[in-house]
Amino acid sequence: xxxxxxxxxxxxxxxxxxxxxxxxxxxxxxxxxxxxxxxxxxxxxxxxxxxxxxxxxxxxxxxxxxxxxxxxxxxxxxxxxxxxxxxxxxxxxxxxxxxxxxxxxxxxxxxxxxxxxxxxxxxxxxxxxxxxxxxxxxxxxxxxxxxxxxxxxxxxxxxxxxxxxxxxxxxxxx
Numbered sequence: 001x002x003x004x005x006x007x008x009x010x011x012x013x014x015x016x017x018x019x020x021x022x023x024x025x026x027x028x029x030x031x032x033x034x035x036x037x038x039x040x041x042x043x044x045x046x047x048x049x050x051x052x053x054x055x056x057x058x059x060x061x062x063x064x065x066x067x068x069x070x071x072x073x074x075x076x077x078x079x080x081x082x083x084x085x086x087x088x089x090x091x092x093x094x095x096x097x098x099x100x101x102x103x104x105x106x107x108x109x110x111x112x113x114x115x116x117x118x119x120x121x122x123x124x125x126x127x128x129x130x131x132x133x134x135x136x137x138x139x140x141x142x143x144x145x146x147x148x149x150x151x152x153x154x155x156x157x158x159x160x161x162x163x164x165x166x167x168x169x170x171x172x173x174x
Contacts, residue, residue: 024145026152027054029062031085032125032163042128042160046153048145056097067110079109086113088123132159 008014030044045062047054064071067083087093093114102112120126136155142148 023049024148025049026149031066042163044156046149048149056092056095059092060101069108077108082109084111084113088115089117
């Protein structure tokens with residue numbers, strides 16, 4: 001949060017205007033792919049409030065992008081290699097629309113694995129979210145949602161490049 005106080009000379013009164021953070025929110029969906037075909041990668045998508053909510057439809061589009069699924073998905077189409085997507089307990093992940101699409105995703109080779117409730121320590125992306133939020137963003141307050149989104153995307157892009165470099169030598173699964 002921005003500082004709500006300051007110092008000034010004796011006898012003077014300094015005011016710090018309060019800036020409400022309304023409408024300055026950015027939602028981020030992300031996935032770590034340590035065994036991606038082209039090498040390890042961090043895949044993410046950001047969305048401001050004026051770009052639409054991150055709802056079940058947006059989540060399904062993100063899953064399709066992660067899985068490399070064609071749009072529209074042919075009934076008999078299947079990925080060459082299956083992929084497992086680990087999801088936490090965000091309400092969108094458990095929405096009715098997503099549940100209805102799970103069989104089609106599994107048939108295409110995209111399996112969703114849901115973490116148990118209250119277990120962020122099992123989600124490997126959580127420490128990275130914390131680092132981006134508290135270490136990689138240069139300012140704690142942004143005057144516009146666009147500026148915040150650009151800062152978040154820049155920080156995540158830097159993290160993605162670093163992730164690729166530091167995890168390139170991971171052993172490959174059999």
